[in-house]
Amino acid sequence: MPGVDEYRAMIEAALPGATAVVHDQGGGDHLAAEVVAPQFAGISRIEQHRLVYAAVKPYMDDGTIHALALRTRAPEAQ
Amino acid sequence: MSDTLTMSDTEILEQIQREVADNRVFLYMKGTPDMPRCGFSNQVVQILNLVGADYGSRDVLADPRIRENLSTWSNWPTIPQLFVDGQLVGGCDITTEMYQSGELQELIKQ
Numbered sequence: 001m002p003g004v005d006e007y008r009a010m011i012e013a014a015l016p017g018a019t020a021v022v023h024d025q026g027g028g029d030h031l032a033a034e035v036v037a038p039q040f041a042g043i044s045r046i047e048q049h050r051l052v053y054a055a056v057k058p059y060m061d062d063g064t065i066h067a068l069a070l071r072t073r074a075p076e077a078q
Numbered sequence: 079m080s081d082t083l084t085m086s087d088t089e090i091l092e093q094i095q096r097e098v099a100d101n102r103v104f105l106y107m108k109g110t111p112d113m114p115r116c117g118f119s120n121q122v123v124q125i126l127n128l129v130g131a132d133y134g135s136r137d138v139l140a141d142p143r144i145r146e147n148l149s150t151w152s153n154w155p156t157i158p159q160l161f162v163d164g165q166l167v168g169g170c171d172i173t174t175e176m177y178q179s180g181e182l183q184e185l186i187k188q
Binding site for chain 1: 168
């Protein structure tokens with residue numbers, strides 16, 4: 001089973017410039033992630049979460065990830 | 079609520095689109111508001127009750143094809159899914175964040 005480091009790498013690879021922190025909330029399949037990504041600027045929370053779900057889609061689809069709680073935001077303006 | 083077991087996939091999708099169009103606030107969940115069968119669904123039910131929302135709901139556990147057709151149509155992988163005014167608001171995380179910030183109360187009050 002992939003670990004939190006692999007999920008973090010998948011999210012950061014899908015969203016260049018992003019910083020992700022992934023926590024295992026139990027059993028390795030209930031996860032929580034905080035993601036800060038420049039791609040999130042100006043888009044709704046729904047769209048932000050869709051981008052993160054898409055990054056780990058294979059593991060969502062096959063049930064490896066049962067739950068992924070998300071907190072997402074764009075980086076603070078420079 | 080009609081039984082979906084004899085319905086085709088097309089009919090199930092049409093029913094979903096009708097439910098979302100006909101109900102200002104509609105929740106797809108695991109279980110029912112009186113007996114939620116998942117902690118995430120329960121949390122959204124509690125929030126909707128706290129804000130005094132008048133909402134419809136459907137139990138996706140009644141037929142796996144409801145969830146399959148819903149998630150494909152809404153482009154959202156998980157349950158629960160809350161719709162307001164025909165738009166997907168989000169699942170448990172977004173609903174909770176919007177409740178804590180007061181945005182959900184504003185949205186539902188309109």
